[in-house]
Amino acid sequence: MEKDNLPTPGAVEAYLRSLPLRIRWRLWLGGRRYLTTLFLDRTAPLVVIAHSFRDASRAAQLALAIEQDWFLAPAASREAYEEILFKAPGLVIVQLRRKNLCGCLGHRHVLVNELPFVVAHEAFRAAGAGEMDIAYDRIGTWAALPISDGALDARFLAGSRLEEFHAEQFRLRVLSVLLHEINHLVFPQEPESSVRERSLAFYREALAHYVERTISTMSFTIDRSFSRFG
């Protein structure tokens, strides 16, 4: 896609402000808010996180995962999504929910139904839009990789970093669900098994990378403190 045709956060925010007053009021009174973000190393797709004002901190955590945790994942893991993100619609709308009635972690939507984005608008230029939902709280109770995740927990139990580890682990799960659903948007015919394998591989590799990075700084600190007794 030509760079000039890419939607920018500013253009989307200006578009939202330019909606007719009755629509803006309807969205505002309904508690609807929008947060726009990009993968740190990419100019597309632009991700719009549609959420309730009550879920502002959940939306901020998802944005942090897209910006920071994606960027810190190993290059080879990010490359597995290169074609998918390249072919993704320029605008990806994420409806952030706490839970889904069906219990799923997320779904791709066949049609865009988030009110301001239903009608294509010139703010989005020729980008095209795709939509999904993500059940944020449900992801918290999801046993992604029970055996290896449990083993990692044990490595942090001895240290004081367990809480930090769990926060990172949670954001990487949310990020892997987002990538999984973008994969479905781009390749709707790809079988679930291969889409899942790719997203779990991303989660596993990114988490292992985080653990190695963190453990090496932890043991450095411990070694330093022990050396005083040497």
Ligand SMILES: [Zn+2]
């Ligand atoms: Zn799936």
